[in-house]
Amino acid sequence: MDFQLTPEQRDLQQLVRDIAHRELAPLASRWDRTHEFPWDSIRALGRAGVLGLTIPERYGGVGGSWFEAVLAIEEVARVCYQTAMAVLGELGVQTQTIVHYGTDAHKARYLPAVGRGELICAICMTEPDAGSDAGAILTQATAAKDGYTINGSKVLISRADVAGVFLTFVRFGDTPGSRGVGAVLIDRGTPGLEIGPGEETLGGELLFPVYFHDVHLSPEAVLVKEHGFRKLMAAFNGQRCLNAAISLGQAQGAFDAAVTYVQTRRQFGQRLADFQGVQWMLADMAIDLDAARLLIYRAACNAGAGLPDQVEAAKAKAFANETAIHVSNQAMQLFGGHGYLKSMQVERFLRGARFGALAGGTPQIQRNIIADSLVGRRATGRARD
Ligand SMILES: Cc1cc2nc3c(=O)[nH]c(=O)nc-3n(C[C@H](O)[C@H](O)[C@H](O)COP(=O)(O)OP(=O)(O)OC[C@H]3O[C@@H](n4cnc5c(N)ncnc54)[C@H](O)[C@@H]3O)c2cc1C
Incomplete structure (x- = not known):
């Protein structure tokens, strides 16, 4: 490649x-x-x-x-x-x-x-009782005479304060499990759409609850019908590459700052960069960054204009998310106590790096996907509808 x-x-x-x-x-x-x-x-x-x-x-x-x-x-x-x-x-x-x-x-x-x-387009998937298990969502799309009525609630939604349209995962009718899940587009200002108060987060952005009270939609608002869960998840493979690339960027930013810092800070009569213990930390961080980058680039390159492969995207995301936490943490270590100060941007990288492993399918879920490809869904105990 x-x-x-x-x-x-x-x-x-x-x-x-x-x-x-x-x-x-x-x-x-x-x-x-x-x-x-x-x-x-x-x-x-x-x-x-x-x-x-x-x-x-x-x-x-x-x-x-x-x-x-x-x-x-x-x-x-x-x-x-x-x-x-x-x-x-x-x-x-x-x-x-x-x-x-x-x-x-x-x-x-x-x-x-x-x-x-x-x-700005928000994505509304996560619900109070359906996070990693996205096929278990309860937000309901009920067929009405001239379209659909949407009822339910979502949590942890990014950008809901500014979004002009909400791509919302819904369950059509009473089809159980992931087979009933599709998606609708709901414009801001549609009666019955309510955005709750934003909650502050470690990374600095706000996350919002979103409520749907008898939101009426025309049939044209349907983006993906029931039995479309696989299609929605396929689009998520691209999201996972981008999420992984944010992790990579955060880790690279922290690493760059650390490389600069150790070349200027002196202790015991020499630059931090002159201690072999510090050099090996930097070398390990550089190896991890390259490995993450190669996994992400492979998944993204192989996709071309289509959607990335599920397993390639899962490997890239799990590795990059965990690399970001480790590398930005090591970068802060190299800054010593000064790295703990808010005025030093390395602490911002460490907080930002924590997001990737929590959103868009955790590394645990990515490992489930990888394991499924190795030994089959039934064997990993997640055979469902
Ligand atoms: C910064 C940020 C932005 C977000 N933005 C959005 C957004 O815009 N729209 C949206 O819809 N959602 C958003 N989310 C929500 C996010 O997608 C969910 O938090 C995520 O899917 C995990 O769901 P959960 O929080 O309910 O955790 P849970 O599913 O309850 O998981 C809790 C823990 O259990 C583990 N776990 C769960 N199932 C398994 C399993 N089968 N095997 C092993 N371990 C398992 C998980 O890995 C995790 O460690 C955002 C989250 C964050 C942090």
Whole structure:
């Protein structure tokens, strides 16, 4: 497998790196402190066409691949966790579900505005009693005379304060298990859609409960019908590559800061970088970063314009999520007590790095997927409908 970037991909990587250093980095601690949605950073990326990377040209995007999306989001995450999370919403599963499964009307209505950074799309999957077990959701879509009525509630939803549209996982009728699950698009302002108060998080962004009280939808609002759970999960494989790339970017940012720091800080009459114990820590961190990057690039490259392979994406996500925690923790260690100060950005990387292993399918769930591919679902005890 060849990961040589094409000249265009190198240009894209450099473009995003330049924007990240010039426009995103100076604002990163503000978004972290205030919990505001990073509109200024998102608009900067929208102006450069980055948000439309995976949107077809016909709908105002760039028509790029998952690999290009991975390259871009890694650069963003290297300087700003909040902006990377916002970009994840624009490049990720919600947009891609519309790209792959939406009607022409859905695409024309939502994609151009998403690509310009003017429309934020939330994904509403997690419920109070259905997190990792997404096939157990209870939010109900009941057939009505002229469409559907939605009732239920979601929790831990990113961007619900600013989203213009909510891609919502629902259960159609009384079909049990994951077979009954599909998805609908609910516009902000639709009667019966209520956003609860935001909760502060370790990483700095807010997460919201979302409620649906007799929300009436036309049949056109259905994006994926029942028996569509596999399709929705397939789109999540792309999300997992992007989530992994955020982890990688966070870890790389922490590592870069540590490499600089150990070359300036002196103890016992020499630079920290001159101690072999420190050098070996850096070497191990560099190995982990490269291994994570290779797994992510493989999953994203093999996907081309389609959706990444489930097992490749699972390996990349589990490894990158755990690498991010370990590498950013080691980076803080190299800063000593100074690394614990909020004024040192390394503590921000460590907090941001914790997100990946908690969202979008935990490393435990990724290991279940990998194990299923090795010994079969029945053998791993998760054979369900
Ligand atoms: C920063 C952040 C942003 C988020 N944004 C969104 C969003 O926008 N939209 C959305 O819908 N959700 C969002 N979530 C929710 C997220 O997707 C869920 O938290 C995640 O799916 C895990 O579900 P849970 O929290 O209910 O944990 P649980 O499913 O209760 O899991 C708890 C623990 O048990 C383990 N576990 C569960 N099942 C198994 C198993 N079969 N085998 C082994 N271990 C298992 C898990 O790995 C975990 O360690 C977000 C979460 C975070 C942290």
